Amino acid sequence: MPVFSHRLLIALAACTLLGGAAAVWERWSTDRRDNQILSLAPEDVLRRPDLVSFAIAEAKPVYRARCASCHGADLKGNVRTGAPDLSDSVWLYDTDSVTAIERTLLYGIRSRQPKARNVAEMPAFGLRGLLTPAEIGDAVQYVLALSKRPNLAEAAVAGRQIFLGKGMCYDCHGPDGSGSPDYGAPNLTVNVWNNGGDQNTIYHNIYYGLAHVCPAWYGVIPLERIRALAIWLHSISHAAPAAVASARAIKSS
Template sequence: MSSGWSAFVIALAAFNILGCAWLLWWTSKRRPGDPKPEDTSHFWDGDITEYNKPMPRWWINGFYLAIAFGIGYLFWYGGLGSHPGISGWSSQGEHALDKVAADARLEETFRPYRDQPLPVLAKDPQALALGRSIFANTCATCHGSSAQGAIGYPNLTDDIWHWGGAPDQVLQTVLDGREGVMPPWGQVLTGMGGDNAVDYVVAYVRALGDPARMSNNFMAAQGRQLYDGVCVACHGKDGKGNTEMGAPDLTDDYWLYGSSRDALRKTIIDGRHGSMPAHRGLLGETRSRLVAAWVWSLSQQQQPAATGNGAGEGAP
């Protein structure tokens, strides 16, 4: 807090305290010429009279004690701007103490799972329960409560992994994150093959997973030449992708950003940038290991690969 704001807070606190004390003193005293408490001339039902008697002294003194307590509280706990209190207490320090205690309890809970391999954790129901709870608190925002993802957010329940589905690869994804970048190729392809170049590549990519589409397909044939000149470096000659780069397999029935012609055109023209945040600093290694074990266990259930959207673990 700056010195100016600190002075403002101190002045505001002093004004309110002194104002309350003055108001209490001013309204509790009687002055010469004031009517007697019984002389209000307010009557109801003939025998009910309104009086104007001063508050009892014990009640007024109670207010003065409350004001004195408030002044002491401000000095003791540091309520006057940026000036620390006499006791040295601060909300930041209180939070730090609570965090230390909570971290100690968490450490005790997670100690049995430290450095355990993912396949071992995946066989432990208690470890999986902890991993699922961590996932719900941390990962469900992007991947959904059922881990089935959405457009642009991978489905974690299938067996498709853009960065590799081995236990160590899944753990690395959770710990260190991933950055999957698909460069924009619209202008490059147009320069190579004219205005229809992007449509040619879309036709070829959509035909990769279905050889029947290749036969007598002029657009796919034109797209293959363009693909071999631009896309093959990441996705491979056969379109199977590259897990070292996060380049997806183009021959399966899974599309992170959708399989429609418009979706594929946008991907090729504008590119994509998928970011999986690193969770090492947020969760620590043991909790990251638990959530990775739970996620990895989902892919071991041999569920059919999802279509349309969701899969892999964090990049286009």
């Protein structure tokens, strides 16, 4: 009996030691790779498949904890809250680089953080009396035409005048409606609608304006996890062909 106890103790001690060593190794390995994805320039990480895989594994739990409540567990966004679909290849702000995505994660959008993306917002054209309901109706038809959807041709022609004139829509969305990544003004020609793309919703959004918020995560999520999230989101958007994204958007709208 004493001999058995003695062996059991030795086995337990060995297991404990092995487990401890494995935990230390895992921690050391994670720290090393965290350090690597932060040390490299954001875009250079993409050239290291091992680091991208690591970043994806690290990012998923953070996404579930911090981002999924708005953007959805499937990353498809939510048209009711205006949270964009993160699985497509369409980005509101900046170029679709890891650096740009990371910047949005760090400082947010209209998050009250001084470095947040907060250049402009969609004005409430109807509420403010900048456009009459009839003019907004025409503008809606032109927006439908821009996204190559069925529209009332005569109203769309009048809407074009509003778009390029009184409404000054071109100032943010560009004369051809292709948007401006500097302002976060969406591209109206690709038929991707963060807030829903039906006529009533477009009318509502022109009438009441839009100014959605994304929180700033700098100081909340560790820097290496923010970088991992940016890498993951970038890799997803580049795995999704634009045509697929567009088709999905048409289906959802």
